[in-house]
Amino acid sequence: MGAVPRLPAGRLEERFTEKKPLYTPAEAMAEANRCLYCVDAPCIKACPTSIDIPTFIRKIATDNVKGAARTILTANLLGESCGQVCPVEVLCAGDCVYNDWGRDPIKIGRLQHFAVAETLKRDPKLFTRKATTGKKVALVGAGPASIAAAGYLALEGHEAVIFEKKAIPGGLNTLGIAPYKMKGDAALAEIEWVLSIGGVELRTGVEVVKGEASAGQVSSADLLRDYDAVFLGLGLGPDSHLAISGEEGEGVVGAVALIERLKADASLKLEGVKQAIVVGGGNTALDVLHELSLLGIETTMVYRRSEAEMTGYKHELAGARLDSGRLIENRVPVSVVREGSGLKALRVAHAKEGRAIPGTEEDLATDLIVVAIGQSRATQVALAFDGVVVDSKGRVVVDAATHRTGNARVYSGGDCVNGGKEVVNAVAEAKIAVRAIHAQMMGA
Amino acid sequence: MADLSIDFAGIKCPNPFWLASAPPTNTGDQIMRAFDAGWGGAVWKTLGNPIVNVSSRFGGVDYGNTRLMGLNNIELITDRPIEVNLKEIREVKRRYPKHIVIASLMVETKDEWREIIQKAEDAGADGLELNFGCPHGMCERGMGSAVGNEPQVLEEIARWAVEFARTPVIVKLTPNIGDITEPGEAVLRSGAHAISLINTIKSIVGVDLERMVPLPRVGNASTNGGYCGPAVKPIALHLLSQLSRHPQIQRLPISGIGGISNWRDAAEFIALGSTTVQVCTAVMHYGYRIVEDMIEGLSDYLDSQGMKSVSELVGRAVPQYQEWGDLDLSYRVVADISLDKCIGCQLCYVACMDGAHQCIHLPGKTEAESRAAGHIHMPKLIPDRAVISKAGSPGARVPYVDEDECIGCNLCALVCPVQGCITMKELPSEKGKETWNDRIQKGTDFVPGGLEATAAAKAAT
Numbered sequence: 001m002g003a004v005p006r007l008p009a010g011r012l013e014e015r016f017t018e019k020k021p022l023y024t025p026a027e028a029m030a031e032a033n034r035c036l037y038c039v040d041a042p043c044i045k046a047c048p049t050s051i052d053i054p055t056f057i058r059k060i061a062t063d064n065v066k067g068a069a070r071t072i073l074t075a076n077l078l079g080e081s082c083g084q085v086c087p088v089e090v091l092c093a094g095d096c097v098y099n100d101w102g103r104d105p106i107k108i109g110r111l112q113h114f115a116v117a118e119t120l121k122r123d124p125k126l127f128t129r130k131a132t133t134g135k136k137v138a139l140v141g142a143g144p145a146s147i148a149a150a151g152y153l154a155l156e157g158h159e160a161v162i163f164e165k166k167a168i169p170g171g172l173n174t175l176g177i178a179p180y181k182m183k184g185d186a187a188l189a190e191i192e193w194v195l196s197i198g199g200v201e202l203r204t205g206v207e208v209v210k211g212e213a214s215a216g217q218v219s220s221a222d223l224l225r226d227y228d229a230v231f232l233g234l235g236l237g238p239d240s241h242l243a244i245s246g247e248e249g250e251g252v253v254g255a256v257a258l259i260e261r262l263k264a265d266a267s268l269k270l271e272g273v274k275q276a277i278v279v280g281g282g283n284t285a286l287d288v289l290h291e292l293s294l295l296g297i298e299t300t301m302v303y304r305r306s307e308a309e310m311t312g313y314k315h316e317l318a319g320a321r322l323d324s325g326r327l328i329e330n331r332v333p334v335s336v337v338r339e340g341s342g343l344k345a346l347r348v349a350h351a352k353e354g355r356a357i358p359g360t361e362e363d364l365a366t367d368l369i370v371v372a373i374g375q376s377r378a379t380q381v382a383l384a385f386d387g388v389v390v391d392s393k394g395r396v397v398v399d400a401a402t403h404r405t406g407n408a409r410v411y412s413g414g415d416c417v418n419g420g421k422e423v424v425n426a427v428a429e430a431k432i433a434v435r436a437i438h439a440q441m442m443g444a
Numbered sequence: 445m446a447d448l449s450i451d452f453a454g455i456k457c458p459n460p461f462w463l464a465s466a467p468p469t470n471t472g473d474q475i476m477r478a479f480d481a482g483w484g485g486a487v488w489k490t491l492g493n494p495i496v497n498v499s500s501r502f503g504g505v506d507y508g509n510t511r512l513m514g515l516n517n518i519e520l521i522t523d524r525p526i527e528v529n530l531k532e533i534r535e536v537k538r539r540y541p542k543h544i545v546i547a548s549l550m551v552e553t554k555d556e557w558r559e560i561i562q563k564a565e566d567a568g569a570d571g572l573e574l575n576f577g578c579p580h581g582m583c584e585r586g587m588g589s590a591v592g593n594e595p596q597v598l599e600e601i602a603r604w605a606v607e608f609a610r611t612p613v614i615v616k617l618t619p620n621i622g623d624i625t626e627p628g629e630a631v632l633r634s635g636a637h638a639i640s641l642i643n644t645i646k647s648i649v650g651v652d653l654e655r656m657v658p659l660p661r662v663g664n665a666s667t668n669g670g671y672c673g674p675a676v677k678p679i680a681l682h683l684l685s686q687l688s689r690h691p692q693i694q695r696l697p698i699s700g701i702g703g704i705s706n707w708r709d710a711a712e713f714i715a716l717g718s719t720t721v722q723v724c725t726a727v728m729h730y731g732y733r734i735v736e737d738m739i740e741g742l743s744d745y746l747d748s749q750g751m752k753s754v755s756e757l758v759g760r761a762v763p764q765y766q767e768w769g770d771l772d773l774s775y776r777v778v779a780d781i782s783l784d785k786c787i788g789c790q791l792c793y794v795a796c797m798d799g800a801h802q803c804i805h806l807p808g809k810t811e812a813e814s815r816a817a818g819h820i821h822m823p824k825l826i827p828d829r830a831v832i833s834k835a836g837s838p839g840a841r842v843p844y845v846d847e848d849e850c851i852g853c854n855l856c857a858l859v860c861p862v863q864g865c866i867t868m869k870e871l872p873s874e875k876g877k878e879t880w881n882d883r884i885q886k887g888t889d890f891v892p893g894g895l896e897a898t899a900a901a902k903a904a905t
Contacts, residue, residue, distance in 0.1 A: 024864075025863065037730055055733070059741070062737055063708060064741035
């Protein structure tokens with residue numbers, strides 16, 4: 001059983017303080033007692049994993065915190081990180097009946113984080129595996145979808161082996177979450193807990209390939225031969241490019257790549273970066289805007305359409321602005337202005353409905369340009385499995401009821417299927433797939 | 445995981461959680477839904493001669509933002525035909541043979557008792573609960589608490605039931621009585637097999653000040669009802685303990701009732717001598733679903749205490765319930781305010797000043813100001829410490845406890861809004877244990893019987 005690696009000391013991530021620190025028992029009790037314990041509650045319906053939120057909150061209120069953790073983790077094995085990273089403002093808490101009443105919604109995420117953290121600290125052996133079945137499942141990629149799927153499979157008594165290309169497991173949950181929400185080591189600790197259930201093996205530094213496997217590789221054919229089923233939790237590929245002149249070279253980085261280094265690479269210092277520009281309008285762009293602002297860098301987000309059209313959450317923009325992040329809307333990057341090889345500015349044009357208006361160019365001086373306009377797809381690994389197909393946007397095609405791909409023994413879930421959503425969506429999809437994998441392996 | 449199954453007067457039940465005879469046990473459909481949710485047993489809504497109920501029926505007592513701290517009820521026994529109830533009891537027992545159905549009964553004459561007991565048992569009831577507790581309506585007709593108030597009548601009717609019954613007879617007692625051990629002893633003499641308590645407490649929940657009619661209102665009038673819910677729990681715990689520490693009555697199994705809302709309440713009732721617990725108001729408020737937390741919480745609690753079975757918990761706290769005169773007068777605690785939790789609201793200060801012993805000081809006052817505010821004893825130094833909790837208001841000060849003056853009354857800890865902020869710190873005792881009874885024995889203290897008796901006793905030594 002591969003040990004979960006530690007992150008090096010001296011990372012930029014360590015400089016961030018948590019915006020929503022773990023509740024004390026007194027704070028949790030006071031907040032839990034505000035909950036109305038609604039029936040047919042809107043918060044449950046808003047949760048992709050359908051956690052019975054009023055029940056777990058009542059259990060906190062009755063000082064049955066362990067029971068609360070059971071309720072949460074049964075529905076969502078990654079409940080501890082979801083309590084920290086879920087956009088509760090647009091999910092459970094956003095649908096809390098208190099909103100319409102003009103009262104503060106229940107702090108569901110913080111209560112969830114409290115219940116699980118408090119319980120696992122004292123009593124990590126909360127669940128017992130069912131008797132072993134002798135069935136084996138290979139999971140490709142060690143992001144939230146695979147970690148959750150592996151945990152649920154292990155609880156059913158199956159063996160789960162996770163193959164991860166990178167040295168650090170956890171995917172975006174370890175390497176992509178804004179550090180003021182959750183740090184990488186918290187995600188790794190959660191993986192360690194899932195592994196402690198037993199029956200889950202983690203193999204990092206192993207790439208899955210189509211043809212012949214060389215060192216550090218395993219072939220898709222071998223997985224299909226050696227395992228009863230395969231789950232693809234591939235996530236997404238590298239950051240997309242702007243495709244403008246001057247983009248190649250020093251000072252222009254992809255958002256996901258930058259955040260990963262910020263969270264895991266102690267050699268990233270960002271010294272000398274006084275101003276930065278983030279290009280994009282989604283939540284990753286907003287995260288970068290917020291994170292760089294918190295590091296004291298004067299950061300501006302450039303978006304080609306209007307604020308109202310942004311796909312990023314309003315509450316995230318509001319949060320970034322509180323920490324002095326700035327948005328310039330209706331601007332399209334035209335080129336990267338360089339002096340020699342050094343970065344000087346981003347040239348942008350005013351835009352109408354996302355299209356540049358000729359003759360309106362201006363230069364925005366900057367020391368760093370972060371490109372956050374989406375990620376490519378990890379189609380190659382998916383297509384290494386016969387029968388698996390991807391759609392025109394590169395997403396793995398699955399049957400919604402089972403998350404089975406075009407290959408009868410290959411299932412998939414998470415960002416590679418949904419195109420990029422939350423951790424909680426990955427867990428929800430993993431649960432669907434596990435139910436179907438279990439039925440297929442045991443029913444046959 | 446601890447074993448929650450119990451044996452109550454020979455009735456074997458998957459867990460100690462029963463629904464009390466009340467609106468949640470009105471019909472077979474309700475009880476079957478409750479069993480599906482996890483309840484181990486149900487005491488059927490009381491069967492008896494047909495009655496007609498009023499509208500409206502319930503009144504509530506809120507406290508601040510908390511609704512239904514107490515509930516008052518003027519509903520009578522079942523208003524559905526007895527044959528319908530019996531048919532449903534039969535159906536419930538057919539579908540849920542391992543769950544417990546207790547028939548609550550209330551009739552008048554000996555013949556009626558014979559008939560209804562036979563019918564209930566023929567329908568499959570696992571036991572009988574004699575309703576000698578209902579404090580409204582039925583007592584005006586000589587039933588319910590009218591019986592519970594008269595130990596001799598109670599004993600006689602209970603004897604009839606024991607004579608006619610093939611299943612265990614549980615007598616449900618009313619709290620509307622001076623000394624609960626009197627009806628308790630009557631139950632013992634009757635030969636009945638168990639006791640349940642408390643039934644509801646006579647109450648009026650409020651007055652409609654526009655109409656000048658008490659609540660709940662039925663047209664232009666109201667009547668007293670039976671009070672239940674979390675507010676009555678302390679009264680129930682006391683009456684329960686009076687029976688469970690009684691040297692003879694304690695032999696009877698007891699089903700505890702009164703404001704039980706969660707696993708902790710249940711554990712407390714069991715620790716004070718209940719074998720099973722019955723719940724009503726919390727279910728009327730939140731539904732049958734609350735039993736999940738009760739089962740899980742009790743089970744985890746037993747595990748945490750190393751108890752293998754819930755029966756190990758029964759009565760564990762009873763020996764520690766003693767007479768006032770046997771309490772250790774040398775034991776001493778003082779208030780300890782946590783510097784990092786205090787939010788600076790000063791509620792402890794005002795409570796101590798006006799409701800206790802003026803031993804909590806506000807920093808930053810001159811001695812003259814403190815004396816003007818009502819302090820008599822001034823400590824040498826009152827440390828001026830700013831509140832550091834993130835929940836505190838900037839600039840607020842942490843109050844200071846003058847430990848020399850603190851008599852350890854708990855009031856500050858009780859009013860503090862921050863859980864765990866004020867704790868009572870135990871001080872090492874300078875003297876050995878000494879009780880009031882010890883002092884009387886030694887003649888060093890007052891003697892009951894008035895000032896003259898004390899003086900005479902002192903003169904005699």
